[in-house]
Amino acid sequence: MIAQHITGLSGFLAAVLFIFGLKRMASPVTALSGIVTAGIGMIVAVAASFLVLFNLEEAARSHLMTNLGLAIIALVAGGGWAWWRGGKVEMTAMPQMVALYNGMGGGAAAAIAAVELSDSTNPGGVLLAVTFVGALIGSISLTGSVIAWAKLDGRIRKPLRFPGQRVLNGLIFVATLAIAAAAVALHGTPAAVTLAVVFFIGALLFGIMMTLPIGGADMPVVISLYNAFTGLAVGLEGYALQNPALMIAGMVVGSAGTLLTLLMARSMNRSLTNVLFSNFGDTAAAGGGDVQGQMTSTDPGDAAINMRYSSSVIIIPGYGLAVAQAQQKLYEFVKLLQAADVDVKFAIHPVAGRMPGHMNVLLAEAGVPYDIIYDMDDINEDFPNTDVALVIGANDVVNPSARTDTSSPIYGMPILDADKARQVYVIKRGQGKGYSGVENILFYQENCSMVYGDAQAVLTQMVQSVKDLAAAA
Structure with missing residues (x-):
């Protein structure tokens, strides 16, 4: 009887921890503690499942006890593999890992x-x-x-x-x-x-x-x-x-x-x-119609110096930043700008990256403070008053076609209004299109310059240019 009450209370406690943990995950500031809280809830739930053995009749308990060793082996093997793999997974592979773990949950059910x-x-x-x-x-x-x-x-x-x-x-x-x-x-x-x-x-x-x-x-x-x-x-x-x-x-x-x-x-x-x-x-490749104008490019050093002398910069990270693993170098550049009294903010689109929150986690890994990271709805009105918008590895989420081209497959999709900034720099490997296959008309606008190259290499040059400028002053 006591074991039955403990089992019931354990299940209730696990449920409370799950809900509280999920609530904490709603904010980047408390997300880590929320994950830990939900993890503790899972441990409680697993422990409670073993207590069920003490609520069974002797014959049933004897039958289940034969599988107890297998259950423990499974827990050790699964927990050990997850601990090891979770510590090694690269940020770009995090969505794949989430997909696999999610599939395992469905398979378990x-x-x-x-x-x-x-x-x-x-x-x-x-x-x-x-x-x-x-x-x-x-x-x-x-x-x-x-x-x-x-x-x-x-x-x-x-x-x-x-x-x-x-x-x-x-x-x-x-x-x-x-x-x-x-x-x-x-x-x-x-x-x-x-x-x-x-x-x-x-x-x-x-x-x-x-x-x-x-x-x-x-x-x-x-x-x-x-x-x-x-x-x-x-x-x-x-x-x-x-x-x-x-x-x-x-x-x-x-x-x-x-x-x-x-x-x-x-x-x-x-x-x-x-x-x-x-x-x-x-049909994506057919959307977008004729693009007016032409792309212009600039040197990473020139773009960096321009941002150094700007009063405000909004950075829009995309999957290209994760691929280049350039988040640490980006934050180094941001700190140099902040030291020069430049107001720097980050703008995150809800579907940037390969999974929800991908960019938030990427920036958190580099140590970017949460208070300079803004969701799309909270920052879009700031772009018209911003000197420079820096786009890194993003494409569809800043494509003005979503607002103007009714034939485009992304028409109507809310986007970050990077094109409304006074100057836009886009760090991109080449002139390829985004996942949707739509040509980005932002890249052809007069206020936009392309900075071609791997994000890690480009940001390294930007950092060095600002440091050289400071050393020469």
Whole structure:
């Protein structure tokens, strides 16, 4: 009886820690402590699951004790690998890691469902139906997240599309649901086991087929969606197991993932169905029309000196900054500007990088103070009164076509108003287009100059130019 009360209290404590940790993650200032708090909640939840052993009858306890060693080995192996890999992962590979871990969560929920479905003593009915739904969502999240990882990691470089693909995907999904319904109706018979196996094959296949045609530019939204799927699957399996901690944690993760997915879709001015089914990128290259003017380039040293003598600078980081691993050198440059009484701010677009918060984490790693980092809605009105906007490795999020060109696939997407600054410098490797494939008309404007080269090398030259100027003064 005491163990039962402790288990219940542990589940409640874990749920409180999950919710409190998630709340802390809403701000970059408290995000780290929020992650630690949620991690402690997970430890409490895992510990509580072992206490369940003491609430069972002797025969059942003896049966479960035989698997206790395997559970401990799994915890040590998984925790050890995550600790080691988490310490080695590069910032540019963080989105891929998040996709994999998210897929593991969905796979875990599907595995729990598989165990429950194999239990012949399962009462069936509503609980069995809920278990199948959780298994479906978890399986889709597993294979879909793996495909998302492969796309982000460059293992799959192009979307796979063919005629009749949507019809085929719809048939697979409907057939999988029909098989689940048949398995519920035949519960307790040998045929139900066979149907359950076919059901899992269909669910896993649908996750792959659903994700393959989606372009790489939409992977951040897809990862967020699968995160919501994983949370929902965990919540449903928690209901099937009558485990309050799993239910609460799943609902919190599912709702947070859903809200984040919708926020990101709105930030791109696109609906979720558009992200999943529009074949975004097929017509992108045709958008944008004729571009007026020509690109002009400048030397890194000249750009740096101009910023040194400016009164205000807004920096817009993009994925190119992460690829070049130039965040430390960027902050060194920022400190030199601040020492010269230049007002420096950072502007972050909601979908900059490869996942939500990617740029915030990148800047935090370099030690950039949180109080000079601003979200798009909080800083856009400052651009018309800003001397210089410095764009590093960003493209679509500063493309004025989103405001003016109704034929552009990014039309209507909220952007950072970098083009409204008095002078714009863009650090870019070459004249290539962004993920959407749309030509950026900002690069052709009279107030914009391109600084070609790797961000790390360019910023190194900028730093040196400002230092040489200070030494000569």
